[in-house]
Amino acid sequence: MNWQAEAEKRRAELTGQLQRLIAIPSVLSEETSEQAPFGKEVRRALDWVLEEGERQGYRVKNVANVAGHLEIGEGKELFGILGHVDVVPAGSGWKHDPFGGAIEGNKLFGRGAIDDKGPTIAAWTALNMVKDSGLTFDKRVRLIVGTDEESGFRCVEKYFQEEEMPGAAFAPDADFPLINAEKGIAGLKFSVDEIGADDALVSFHSGERTNMVPDVATAVVDNSRDWQEAFAVFRDVQGLEGSIDVQDETATLVIRGKSAHAMEPDAGVNAGIHLATFLAQQLDGAGGAFSRFIADHFSGDSRGRALGLAYADEESGDTTLNLGIMRYVRGSHAYGEVSLRYSITYPFADKLEALKTAGITYEITSNSEPHYVDGDDPFVRTLQKAYEDNTGERAELLAIGGGTYARVLDKGVAFGMLFPGEPDVAHQADEFVDIDNLVKATAIYAQAISEWACKK
Ligand SMILES: [Zn+2]
Numbered sequence: 150m151n152w153q154a155e156a157e158k159r160r161a162e163l164t165g166q167l168q169r170l171i172a173i174p175s176v177l178s179e180e181t182s183e184q185a186p187f188g189k190e191v192r193r194a195l196d197w198v199l200e201e202g203e204r205q206g207y208r209v210k211n212v213a214n215v216a217g218h219l220e221i222g223e224g225k226e227l228f229g230i231l232g233h234v235d236v237v238p239a240g241s242g243w244k245h246d247p248f249g250g251a252i253e254g255n256k257l258f259g260r261g262a263i264d265d266k267g268p269t270i271a272a273w274t275a276l277n278m279v280k281d282s283g284l285t286f287d288k289r290v291r292l293i294v295g296t297d298e299e300s301g302f303r304c305v306e307k308y309f310q311e312e313e314m315p316g317a318a319f320a321p322d323a324d325f326p327l328i329n330a331e332k333g334i335a336g337l338k339f340s341v342d343e344i345g346a347d348d349a350l351v352s353f354h355s356g357e358r359t360n361m362v363p364d365v366a367t368a369v370v371d372n373s374r375d376w377q378e379a380f381a382v383f384r385d386v387q388g389l390e391g392s393i394d395v396q397d398e399t400a401t402l403v404i405r406g407k408s409a410h411a412m413e414p415d416a417g418v419n420a421g422i423h424l425a426t427f428l429a430q431q432l433d434g435a436g437g438a439f440s441r442f443i444a445d446h447f448s449g450d451s452r453g454r455a456l457g458l459a460y461a462d463e464e465s466g467d468t469t470l471n472l473g474i475m476r477y478v479r480g481s482h483a484y485g486e487v488s489l490r491y492s493i494t495y496p497f498a499d500k501l502e503a504l505k506t507a508g509i510t511y512e513i514t515s516n517s518e519p520h521y522v523d524g525d526d527p528f529v530r531t532l533q534k535a536y537e538d539n540t541g542e543r544a545e546l547l548a549i550g551g552g553t554y555a556r557v558l559d560k561g562v563a564f565g566m567l568f569p570g571e572p573d574v575a576h577q578a579d580e581f582v583d584i585d586n587l588v589k590a591t592a593i594y595a596q597a598i599s600e601w602a603c604k605k
Pocket of ligand 1: 233264265298322
C-alpha cells in the first residue's frame with residue numbers, strides 16, 4: 150500500500166475536518182455541569198468527534214462526558230491512539246482568527262492546529278484510510294479522545310478507571326520520531342530554618358513556577374550600607390542585566406536572566422540563583438544563610454551535584470534540577486522550590502534519604518514516576534519503521550525531561566506530530582500546522598496502524 154499517495158488524496162478531507170474541529174472553541178470553562186464537566190464547548194468538541202465517528206461506522210462511546218473513543222476491528226488485543234480535543238485559551242496577539250482555521254499557503258492557523266486537534270485528525274484520518282483499504286484488522290483499535298489534557302489529565306484518569314488499558318498505544322501529541330523515555334518529575338521544597346537574627350535582607354522573590362527558569366529576581370535590603378558599588382561590580386563581572394534603586398530606608402536589587410523550560414535549566418539564566426550568589430557574599434544572619442543555601446547548592450549546578458542528587462543513565466541522560474521558586478521574608482519564611490527531572494533508573498528513595506541524612510530540610514510536594522518503553526519492543530520497532538519508510542530519515546528514539554500524554558498508558562509512546570526542526574508553536578499566538586506535514590504524518594500513522602493491527 151502506498152500510504153503517502155492515499156494520504157495525499159485525503160488532503161482536502163484532512164484540512165476540512167480540522168477546520169471544523171478548530172471552529173469549536175473547546176477551552177476549559179468555569180461554567181460546568183455533570184453533562185459538561187469542563188464546559189459546554191469542550192463537550193461539544195467531544196460530541197462532534199463521536200457523532201462523526203458513528204457516521205463513519207465506528208463503535209463509539211462517551212465515557213462520563215470527559216473522554217470517549219471510536220473503536221474498530223476485532224480481536225483480543227486492544228491497540229490505542231490517544232489524542233485530545235481541548236485547547237488552551239487563545240490569548241492575545243493573533244493575526245488570524247484563533248478559531249477560524251484560515252489557510253495561508255501551506256499553513257492552517259488556529260488554536261489546537263498542532264496541539265492537539267491537527268494530530269488527532271491526522272491519526273483519525275489514518276485509521277479511516279486503513280479501514281477503507283480492504284485490509285482486515287486482527288486487533289481492536291481505539292482512537293481515544295480526551296478533553297482535559299491541558300489542565301490536569303482528569304479525562305484520561307477517569308477514562309482508564311472505567312475502560313480497558315490498551316496493550317500498546319501511541320499519543321500523537323509531541324514530537325517525531327518517537328519518545329519512549331520520559332523522566333520522572335518531582336517537586337521538592339527546601340526550607341532554610343535559620344530565621345531572624347541580625348540580618349539586612351528584608352525580602353527576596355524570584356520565580357512563579359517550578360517548571361520554568363526564573364528570568365527576574367528582586368531583593369529588598371536594608372540601606373545600612375552602600376550597596377551600589379558591590380552590586381555594580383558583581384553584575385558587570387557576571388555579565389548580567391540588573392538595577393539598583395535606593396530609597397530612604399531600603400534598596401531594591403533586581404537581576405534579570407533568561408527564562409527556559411525546566412527540562413533543561415542550562416538553556417536559561419536563573420536570575421534568582423545569581424542574585425542569591427551576590428547576597429551570599431554580602432550578608433550574615435538568616436538572609437545570609439538563605440542566600441548561601443542557594444549559592445552553595447545551585448550556582449552553576451543544574452545537575453544536583455552539590456546536593457548529592459546527581460545521576461545519569463543511558464536510557465534518559467542526566468537528572469536535572471530547576472530552582473524555579475525562591476522566597477524569603479525576614480522573620481517569616483525562607484524556601485526554594487525545585488522541579489527535579491530524574492532519570493529512568495534513578496534510585497529515588499536512596500537519593501532522597503541521603504539528602505535527609507545530610508541534614509537538609511525538604512519535603513516532596515509531588516512525584517510523577519518515569520515513563521519508559523523498551524526501545525527494542527516490537528511495537529516501537531513497528532512505529533520506527535513506519536516513520537523511516539515515509540520520511541527516509543532514521544527514527545531516533547528520544548528521551549525527554551517533560552511529560553507527554555503517553556504517560557497515562559501502560560505501554561505508550563509519544564509519536565509525532567512535530568517533525569525534527571519544526572518550530573513548536575503550541576500554546577502560542579498564530580498556532581498553525583504545516584499542511585504538507587499533516588499529510589505526511591497521516592501516511593506514517595496509517596502505515597503504523599496497518600502493520601500493528603492488521604492481518605499480514
Ligand atoms: Zn497536547
